[in-house]
Amino acid sequence: MSWVDELRWGDDGLLPAIAQDVTTQEILMVAWMNRETLQLTVQEGVAVYWSRSRKKIWRKGEESGHTQRLCELRVDCDKDVILLKVEQVGGIACHTGRRSCFFNKFDNGAWVDSLPVLKAPSEIYTQLPPKAPK
């Protein structure tokens, strides 16, 4: 059995994939993968996800240049969550221009923006409007 088939893919053929910064250990984002994009990720050495909204292969950074170089690949005990340790090119993982997507921090009953925008989305995306390509 292939290492890909050992994973417990969902009914929709997808699994969540966490991207973690290999240096700072910060969690950068969570996206989705299918069998093909996981294999492409290993073959190409960069994170390749499945965009649920666009229903197509999403090479992370294909528009922004903010690719993620694969340093380590792990799965959990149930083999239904993927973990990528990556080098985040450009230091920006989020489509909002922040280094991580997890910028909403709970504080006293509200979600507070806790990370700076490093680059305006209008500067990052010259062709397509900035929206989460999930």
Next chain:
Amino acid sequence: MSWVDELRWGDDGLLPAIAQDVTTQEILMVAWMNRETLQLTVQEGVAVYWSRSRKKIWRKGEESGHTQRLCELRVDCDKDVILLKVEQVGGIACHTGRRSCFFNKFDNGAWVDSLPVLKAPSEIYTQLPPKAPK
């Protein structure tokens, strides 16, 4: 609108929740939450998940004693992934007795067990057989 309702809950009323060790930044596990268990997590200051397999509230550590003290709570840009930074009591998050569930590391086309079992599951769980309560 309540901070809970600001999240984009799935059709099944659930969202994935990542538990990250607040000290080491290691990713410990991924489980699921609904509105109620997220509120309980905040109220009680410990991780409370929704067990998809048992279809009930799962107070992490209720059998093992390996509770997770909530230190920080975040959500991502799409507000559909929850991140808990926790203090892992007992230093063991996984039902297999390892400190993290992400012990399967990809190496040359295979998944290799890369973390030691710190405590045998038979010692951790005295009443119920050890299985992933997802």
